[in-house]
Amino acid sequence: MTSRISRLVVAFVATAGATLGVTVANPTPASAAMTICYNTSQAGSFVSVANQAATIWNNATSNLTLTANCGSNLRIYSITGGGSYAVRTSLGNGRVYIDTQQAQQYSPLRIMSHEIGHILGLPDNYNGNCSLLMSGGSAGTSCTNPYPSSAEATRVTNLFAGTRSGAERGSAVDSVVFQDSWPAVLAPIG
Numbered sequence: 001m002t003s004r005i006s007r008l009v010v011a012f013v014a015t016a017g018a019t020l021g022v023t024v025a026n027p028t029p030a031s032a033a034m035t036i037c038y039n040t041s042q043a044g045s046f047v048s049v050a051n052q053a054a055t056i057w058n059n060a061t062s063n064l065t066l067t068a069n070c071g072s073n074l075r076i077y078s079i080t081g082g083g084s085y086a087v088r089t090s091l092g093n094g095r096v097y098i099d100t101q102q103a104q105q106y107s108p109l110r111i112m113s114h115e116i117g118h119i120l121g122l123p124d125n126y127n128g129n130c131s132l133l134m135s136g137g138s139a140g141t142s143c144t145n146p147y148p149s150s151a152e153a154t155r156v157t158n159l160f161a162g163t164r165s166g167a168e169r170g171s172a173v174d175s176v177v178f179q180d181s182w183p184a185v186l187a188p189i190g
């Protein structure tokens with residue numbers, strides 16, 4: 001445990017030094033690819049899961065690149081209890097919290113990809129459909145799909161391209177806390 005904490009501290013110090021002064025990923029024209037720097041210095045055991053989720057989103061979209069530890073547009077935290085959730089401060093910026101207890105019941109990669117989806121502008125859609133990433137916990141613990149549907153991926157691409165307008169874009173770039181529902185599965189009594 002001590003060595004793990006030491007490594008985390010070293011990683012945090014290194015990252016903090018490298019990212020001073022960085023506030024926005026890439027304020028370039030909407031048509032250019034945007035880099036979203038995510039920070040895993042507080043991600044605990046979920047670092048590799050975060051990297052896998054970033055790759056999934058990079059492959060699913062055409063105009064954004066999630067890059068590890070080049071800045072802090074997106075901070076990823078490991079927490080225990082209270083539920084996984086996402087805090088989007090603006091499109092592509094915010095914080096994701098992954099509950100270690102939920103990650104023992106639900107696929108950690110699906111939780112991670114889902115919560116990052118909120119940062120990328122997607123709302124929840126708890127319709128129980130496992131083919132949707134944003135159905136989250138409603139699809140049950142047996143659903144391990146970590147991939148956005150083509151519609152979900154297209155929506156993110158369009159949001160970052162600036163081709164969505166009006167109320168839809170407005171709701172996607174708002175500062176929102178997504179307190180997610182990944183229902184606990186209770187052990188049967190007796």
Ligand SMILES: [Zn+2]
Pocket residue numbers: 114115118123124136178180181
């Ligand atoms: Zn959600």
